[in-house]
Structures are given as structure tokens and as C-alpha cells.
Amino acid sequence: MFKKLTITAFALLLLTACGTDTTEENVSTTTQPSTVSEVNMTNINNKTSAVGVSSNTQNLATNGDLTNPTVSMTEAVNIFKEAYPDAKIESIDLDTEFGRLHYDIEGFDSSKEYEIEIDATTKEIKENKVETDRRDTNESLDFSAIIDPAEAIEHASKKTEVEGLSPTGWSLEAEHGKQTYTIEYEKNGSDIEIKINATTGKILKVEIDD
Structure with missing residues (x-):
């Protein structure tokens, strides 16, 4: 058991x-x-x-930086001068087109007018135009006397009309004996242009196009 x-x-x-x-x-x-x-x-x-x-990185690279482009204004001017050593420059534009940052430079000599489009990232010349009919009213830029584009943008950004906005483009031209920057902005469908004396940095005018 x-x-x-x-x-x-x-x-x-x-x-x-x-x-x-x-x-x-x-x-x-x-x-x-x-x-x-x-x-x-x-x-x-x-x-x-x-x-x-x-x-996000790709978008930033595509959009580019107007205040600090890969190719500086001086480098773009030198590219123009290499193509046309005897020409004088009357205007420069830095703008975006289809997400691509580029310079448009116009110049002239005694008999012709020139226009070159330069990629502001690669230095590549995208367009090169020559016209044989020159205007008698052409005025040339004096680069020894003008302020840097970044400084012009800094002056423009202080205006209340463009507070908090980034520029969409800028231009520099000689007209009526004055050298002038025009800094461009967009706000709520309106185009805003701030004109600045390219020698002193003084704001000359604010234009709003509705």
C-alpha cells in the first residue's frame, strides 16, 4: 500500500x-x-x-539663397567680362525661374548690346544674346562704388511692409545717373518692390502692386 x-x-x-x-x-x-x-x-x-x-534638404537646395548664392555677383560679372571684355554692364538681375536661381546680365559696347543668363549654382551660361541695335541712353554700373547685394537686402528687410518675408529676387541698374537696387517680395498675392540707393544704402521708395 x-x-x-x-x-x-x-x-x-x-x-x-x-x-x-x-x-x-x-x-x-x-x-x-x-x-x-x-x-x-x-x-x-x-x-x-x-x-x-x-x-526637406532637396527643397532647400532647389529654392536657393538670394542673400548668399553659390555664385557671387562678382563671379557672375567676371563670367560676362570673359565673354565680352570690352563691354560695359548696365544691369544685373538675380531671380528664380522654375526653382532655378540665375543671373541676367545686360551690357553694351560701342555698337552692340549683350545679354547673358548665368546659372547661379553651376556658373553655366544658359543664354547668350547679341543685338546690333544699341540704344544711345545706355548707362554703365560702377562696381567700385556700390554696396553688396546682401547689404541692400538687409536694408530692405527693415521695412514694416516686408517684415518676416524673404526676397524673391533683386536687380541692380544704372539709370538717370544713379545706381539703384530693387529688392522684390511677394505678400498675399501682391508684389512689393523696395528701391535702395546702391551707393549709400538709403531706401528711396516702397512700391506695392496689387
């Missing part, structure tokens, strides 16, 4: 042990997919963040 009780007790202990092992294994198996799922979500989130950063 004692032997039967001993065998029965031993069998119960074995069953209890097996049950405990099975339970622990099930718990471990159940929690494992949760861990894998969290890792996968982390990878997805990291990939999404990386794509976002890449997209």
Missing part, C-alpha cells in the same frame, strides 16, 4: 513539473512576436524620418 502511494505521489510531481515547463514555454512564445513587432515599427519610423529629412 505504501509503495502505491509513493508511486502515485511521484507521478503527480512529474505532471506538475511538466505543466510548469509547458506554461513557461507558452509565455515565452507569446511575448516574442510583440518584441519583433516593436523592432519592425522602429525600423519603419526611422526610414520615414530619413525620407523626410532628404525631402
